[in-house]
Amino acid sequence: MTQAQSRLGLYLLMAPLMLWLLLLIIIPHIGMFLVSISVKTGVRQYVTGFGNYMVFFTEPLYWNTFARTAFMSIAATFLTLLIGFPVAYYIAKLTRGRTKTTLFLMCLIPFWVSELVRTFGWMILLRETGIFSSFLQYIGVHSGPVEFLYNDAAIMIGLVYTSMLFMVVPLVTTLDSLDDSLIEAGYDLGGNGISILREIIIPHAMPGIVSGCIVVFMLSLGNYLTPILLGGKDSLWFTGLIYSQFITRFNWELGSAFGFLLLGLSSTIVWVGLKLSRQSLTDTVGR
Amino acid sequence: MNKILSSGIALLAAGVLSTSAAQAETLRLLTWGGYAPENVVELFEKETGHTVEVTKSNNEEMVAKLRATNGGGFDLAQPSQDRIAGAQAEFDIYKPLDLSKIDASQFIPSMLEATKGNTMIDGEVYGVPHVWGTSGLVVNTAMAGQVKDYTDLCDPSVAGKVSYRLKRPTLIGFAFSMGLDPFAAYNDEAAYQDILDKVEAKLIDCKSNVKTYWGGGDEIKNLLRSGEVVAAMAWDTGGWSLNADNADITFVAPTSGALGWIDTFAMPKRGRADEAAYAWINFVMQPEIAAMITTAAGNFTASQGGDAGVDDALKARYQASFPQEAIDNIKWYPTVPANLETLEGAVLDRVNAAK
Numbered sequence: 001m002t003q004a005q006s007r008l009g010l011y012l013l014m015a016p017l018m019l020w021l022l023l024l025i026i027i028p029h030i031g032m033f034l035v036s037i038s039v040k041t042g043v044r045q046y047v048t049g050f051g052n053y054m055v056f057f058t059e060p061l062y063w064n065t066f067a068r069t070a071f072m073s074i075a076a077t078f079l080t081l082l083i084g085f086p087v088a089y090y091i092a093k094l095t096r097g098r099t100k101t102t103l104f105l106m107c108l109i110p111f112w113v114s115e116l117v118r119t120f121g122w123m124i125l126l127r128e129t130g131i132f133s134s135f136l137q138y139i140g141v142h143s144g145p146v147e148f149l150y151n152d153a154a155i156m157i158g159l160v161y162t163s164m165l166f167m168v169v170p171l172v173t174t175l176d177s178l179d180d181s182l183i184e185a186g187y188d189l190g191g192n193g194i195s196i197l198r199e200i201i202i203p204h205a206m207p208g209i210v211s212g213c214i215v216v217f218m219l220s221l222g223n224y225l226t227p228i229l230l231g232g233k234d235s236l237w238f239t240g241l242i243y244s245q246f247i248t249r250f251n252w253e254l255g256s257a258f259g260f261l262l263l264g265l266s267s268t269i270v271w272v273g274l275k276l277s278r279q280s281l282t283d284t285v286g287r
Numbered sequence: 288m289n290k291i292l293s294s295g296i297a298l299l300a301a302g303v304l305s306t307s308a309a310q311a312e313t314l315r316l317l318t319w320g321g322y323a324p325e326n327v328v329e330l331f332e333k334e335t336g337h338t339v340e341v342t343k344s345n346n347e348e349m350v351a352k353l354r355a356t357n358g359g360g361f362d363l364a365q366p367s368q369d370r371i372a373g374a375q376a377e378f379d380i381y382k383p384l385d386l387s388k389i390d391a392s393q394f395i396p397s398m399l400e401a402t403k404g405n406t407m408i409d410g411e412v413y414g415v416p417h418v419w420g421t422s423g424l425v426v427n428t429a430m431a432g433q434v435k436d437y438t439d440l441c442d443p444s445v446a447g448k449v450s451y452r453l454k455r456p457t458l459i460g461f462a463f464s465m466g467l468d469p470f471a472a473y474n475d476e477a478a479y480q481d482i483l484d485k486v487e488a489k490l491i492d493c494k495s496n497v498k499t500y501w502g503g504g505d506e507i508k509n510l511l512r513s514g515e516v517v518a519a520m521a522w523d524t525g526g527w528s529l530n531a532d533n534a535d536i537t538f539v540a541p542t543s544g545a546l547g548w549i550d551t552f553a554m555p556k557r558g559r560a561d562e563a564a565y566a567w568i569n570f571v572m573q574p575e576i577a578a579m580i581t582t583a584a585g586n587f588t589a590s591q592g593g594d595a596g597v598d599d600a601l602k603a604r605y606q607a608s609f610p611q612e613a614i615d616n617i618k619w620y621p622t623v624p625a626n627l628e629t630l631e632g633a634v635l636d637r638v639n640a641a642k
Contacts, residue, residue, distance in 0.1 A: 044377065044379075127515065128513075147498075150499045232498070232500070233500050236640055247348060247351045251632065
């Protein structure tokens with residue numbers, strides 16, 4: 001009786017999660033998959049097959065766009081790590097109490113407004129008649145207006161800025177758990193800053209680094225607004241391609257196939273990254 | 288006796304209640320920005336008792352939304368007349384209109400007949416006209432007065448200060464400007480592909496001239512207003528509203544012809560509030576209401592006499608952009624056959640990817 005009751009309790013507790021997974025993730029994915037394997041042959045005529053997936057591999061445009069998106073996302077992830085690590089180290093190790101909370105909060109504040117507003121903020125800064133351009137003209141570095149917007153560097157700035165928090169938070173958590181006495185011991189044993197960073201701090205922070213990198217990579221890869229708005233005419237991004245297949249080309253079949261390819265290929269990249277860094281999902285994200 | 292009377296009254300009351308319930312419907316309108324201004328909605332709700340829910344959208348989104356629900360979720364949509372027959376053949380999202388419920392005398396006859404013809408499938412009419420306008424060039428005449436036609440956007444003198452959309456009007460406009468006739472090739476896929484190939488080469492060649500491909504109306508207005516862009520492909524209304532702020536910027540009908548569109552009323556297949564939808568059509572086509580919509584949207588309507596109440600500044604801008612020969616030269620979009628947009632999509636993708 002009590003066992004049956006506790007089992008019922010377990011099911012009830014699991015029900016929201018299961019419903020969530022089933023209704024919002026599994027069923028839509030099955031539907032999408034069915035759409036993706038129906039190939040259009042004429043007006044309202046479809047046959048089942050993998051033709052839509054073949055389009056991705058035979059048309060170099062789509063393939064190149066994916067490669068470009070993946071490459072830029074990886075670059076954005078590394079940049080975020082490079083900038084985020086010192087920030088996280090400073091917050092976790094060099095500050096205490098109130099300062100620490102304040103600094104942490106300052107990382108969080110930009111996320112109180114929506115991504116769209118943040119991106120428009122960057123557009124105001126970077127555009128030809130924007131603040132940076134006007135400032136450069138004012139101090140006399142450049143005579144005419146300068147365009148910073150609508151190029152890959154602008155996309156990169158936007159991506160790094162958008163995902164900074166998701167790198168800093170896991171890094172602060174792991175660095176917090178590193179005992180200061182270990183660093184002191186490192187110095188006592190004759191280590192210098194670089195060797196201590198390499199031998200003690202980075203190995204300890206590795207799970208945080210990897211989980212931060214996974215989250216940032218996935219966010220960048222799946223980002224839609226930032227590349228489209230900041231990239232202008234060169235804003236080729238895989239999610240943008242999916243959007244245009246669905247909305248402006250009415251080609252849901254190809255769009256769904258692209259969606260599944262994005263899922264598969266990005267998972268593969270994460271898996272390769274985990275293998276290369278000799279980490280596992282349970283050690284990093286699952287902690 | 289008393290009992291019979293009271294039950295009679297109860298019956299009567301029930302009858303009144305049920306008819307008023309049937310009359311007061313919620314009209315879910317899928318339309319463009321400016322086509323259902325708040326003052327018009329208010330007047331309509333006061334006069335008919337129906338309520339109106341407005342969703343703003345564009346041609347592609349309308350089809351995508353209605354396709355997702357199999358033609359449900361909305362009671363009245365306003366796609367362009369050339370985008371109805373193709374979408375209907377492909378996705379079956381609209382139902383035929385009952386023309387007896389529409390007051391035809393309120394429409395400009397030539398426009399009504401043309402739209403009926405263009406939206407007719409198997410003898411059934413799927414759309415009646417509402418708002419019409421053109422797309423062409425919006426030019427800052429002080430800085431780029433030499434831009435007279437679409438291909439002038441590729442001129443080195445305006446390098447880096449040009450913008451257009453990566454959508455089908457751009458393909459069509461460039462084709463006309465290059466001396467080709469895409470509309471004549473609509474029903475011949477091979478000939479159309481041939482035209483598209485030429486346009487694709489031109490657009491790729493022209494890409495270095497483009498500052499950015501614009502997406503929304505506000506984006507291009509900002510670019511033109513700030514002077515970052517001096518010439519663009521855009522709608523006439525965009526040019527006229529900028530003209531009100533800056534007299535140098537205005538809409539120019541290209542020498543090869545402005546592209547004319549007519550936005551219609553079409554009924555989604557699973558729409559529920561048909562009565563309210565017909566009531567709305569008849570209501571907004573009244574000349575004085577049509578003038579209110581022209582004031583809000585900036586475009587003229589297919590309402591007979593609807594241009595009389597429009598303010599003079601807008602009329603003056605319209606006349607400056609459209610001398611009689613420019614009006615005669617407007618290229619009206621014919622119905623898009625179902626498969627063409629796939630060909631165009633591939634071209635647009637390749638232009639987007641080109642360096």
